[in-house]
Amino acid sequence: MLNKLKLWIADLKANPLPTLEATQEARTVWVVMVAACVFLLGSAMGYFQVFLEMDPCENCVYIRFSQFCILIAGVIILVNPKHNVLKLLGLVLAWYGIIYGLDKAIILSGQHVASHAADTGLDLFQSGQGANACSLEPTFPLGLPLHEWLPFEFAPSGICGEDDWSLFGLNMAQYCIISYAVFIICALPLTIAFITKTIKNLKSAS
Template sequence: MSVISKGWQDLSRSPLPTLAQWQNQRWLWLLMSGAALFLILSAMGYFQWFLEMDPCEICVYIRFSQMCILFAGLIIAIQPGNPLLKLIGLALAWYAVVQGMIWSIDLAGLHDSSHALDAVMAEGGDLFAAGGGGGACSTEPTFPLGLPMHEWFPYEFQPSGICGEDDWSLLGLNMAQYCIIAYAIFIAALAPVTAGWIHQLRNK
């Protein structure tokens, strides 16, 4: 029996005890950090460098949340059984995935309104009747705690694009929609292991 098959059998037979065991293993949190790192490198390498798509204000906020997920996993991976590190890491991870989801939904809305405006204007419509521009955003980002991320790491966090103006799509979904899917997966994975940790604390 493979390790994966045994893991799923254990999970189906005793979910909470199995999750409590999993969340104490370093590989799980390194996997979370690795997934966040993949998203960050994809944004920088594929979208920004290869496709030459400049990041907008909300884009850099989304990158910030992914950076928080990366560090949250690394913090927990230092010693997964340490309650303090686990609390700090989980708090940072939950902040990042919830805030990242909110930013992604905002970006998707701006993308839709911006492209709807383009369609109206192409047909000779009225700019004001169409609701103005959907892509207005700032080139001076404001990060949590006043962190000057755009000054420390300008290539990664300095916005130079317009919110909602990208035309990239894959299988009918745009970049913002894929971000929503990614955060939904993070939440779906983080919720059960958090429940497993709570179960472990209650049974100590």
């Protein structure tokens, strides 16, 4: 596995675009994307919610929803990574999940600042975030009642920004932002490679 990774990195340095075009047509990279989402969701529900007994807030369940979107996108692509329609559908869903989740993670990070403003000697106005309003009745895209269908995963019961968990000085919302940044860094070149490969195929067919 390590040797294959070294060879891939060498190929990427020598021929970046052809290597990325071949990579996005293989299953390995999409398995990694699905595994990353399974890890993030498993951590949220297993470690934080069950082990640490941290109830998910409204924005937390929105972030979970976004990660489920990315996971489903990966599964769709895994059916056949060389099928353009499945690839396009998967990429659109993945980018939707990334953008939606990043937006909610940034909001949650601001609410965390507001919730802990007093700890740093700031008031809500100085923190620039205002009140950390949080609803127990989430509104999912398309009106999906996910909190009713799967309450353990999607029913919010906590207060946005109230968690005190941190690792290496970063809170949960900040790690979520980092995870979406990593998704963007990985998905962007693969998306570009898919577009360029599709254009080449269309030109050769015509």
